[in-house]
């Protein structure tokens with residue numbers, strides 16, 4: 001059966017969605033696979049919203065898909081290698097079904113553009129992270145046999161008014177994007193090139209999204225940005241009239257009160273979202289050691305429903321390496337940030353990102369990374385081997401000269417250190433009571449539930465009469481390096 005009058009979001013600018021009639025036949029399905037960071041998974045929910053708006057249905061297998069989309073990551077070379085391998089998986093499918101459309105979306109699309117379309121003819125559509133509103137045109141062009149590409153980056157796009165379709169959701173936790181892009185230019189990082197200039201989303205649309213999620217039964221939101229601390233919204237007039245130094249002063253809450261009121265900083269935004277409902281737990285990621293203010297910490301202290309957990313990527317424990325990385329802080333300044341956290345938020349959990357083997361990293365500098373890890377006592381860490389990305393500051397300026405086996409050995413030492421620290425952190429929790437937001441049944445047993453504490457630790461306990469979405473006080477009785485086990489008290 002053909003449905004010829006589907007409504008399609010054809011073209012839109014900020015705040016203005018134009019709707020056009022189109023002819024997507026009924027029953028057409030798209031399959032979407034997401035890679036990389038939380039921001040990418042959040043973008044996939046925008047992509048799904050636009051595709052469904054065109055009349056497509058979702059499918060969870062590639063077998064009956066008319067369109068296959070990979071929402072890709074470019075952060076390290078191995079992320080891109082996985083995508084090339086995945087694209088080759090589809091070659092056979094395309095031979096059998098020549099009308100099958102394969103699209104590469106996201107950061108790898110932005111980075112490689114035409115190369116993706118040309119190499120081995122595996123791809124029909126290439127779309128960068130700021131061009132998803134153009135999907136209706138691109139899909140229809142690909143449907144008529146053309147190659148379709150849009151990798152334009154925007155200074156304004158935040159998809160603010162597009163309602164995300166929550167994919168593979170547990171119905172309890174959700175992401176909300178608050179900024180897009182990044183202006184930081186860390187020397188190793190490809191994100192500023194693939195996701196463009198930083199821009200903040202209207203606070204009202206963020207608060208509304210949080211409220212709607214709560215009303216639908218969600219109990220936790222994670223506010224997402226590459227650097228949440230540089231979130232800034234100005235309600236005082238057109239953006240072009242905002243002088244740079246004003247913005248700078250506003251970020252650190254240094255303007256006279258009347259002027260400061262025109263701005264929403266990340267601390268202000270957190271406060272607004274926390275007030276949506278006491279039963280909505282708020283998380284955020286990622287904090288930046290250079291930009292995080294004490295104002296954020298005080299807002300966290302004021303609201304019980306803001307999770308006591310901060311992801312504060314250190315990258316390296318050596319001031320020399322940090323300088324080459326263009327991170328904008330020294331070892332001591334990073335440690336001072338943690339001291340403030342400890343003082344204002346005692347018991348707050350901490351996690352980090354670490355890169356091993358950055359350009360010319362010496363053995364002593366590597367030891368400084370191990371020692372700062374031990375000093376900070378991270379509860380959790382994401383750890384990576386340095387992977388040179390073409391076009392970045394580091395690729396242009398420094399040699400990627402730490403041998404592969406040295407990078408690997410250092411990474412192993414970093415991972416071993418973190419295993420030790422995670423176990424210490426979990427053992428310290430035995431005997432205490434934590435508040436768990438139940439997310440799902442435990443993977444291990446039907447009789448157990450699994451959720452997270454405010455400190456973001458995974459907690460498993462016998463279900464009694466509890467269910468996903470409940471807040472439960474759980475006394476911790478045992479642990480592994482990755483999980484706390486306990487008994488519900490209520």
Ligand code: SAH
Pocket residue numbers: 037075076188189190191225226227285286313315353354355384385386387388389
């Ligand atoms: N600010 C971002 C960082 C995104 S990248 C955020 O919101 O998390 C996530 C992490 O990947 C970085 O913190 C860094 O530790 C790591 N990373 C980035 N570029 C890398 C590279 N070229 N090689 C290895 N790891 C990298």
Ligand code: F3S
Pocket residue numbers: 182183184185186189190191192226227288
């Ligand atoms: Fe990348 Fe640094 Fe921004 S790690 S995302 S350039 S804060």
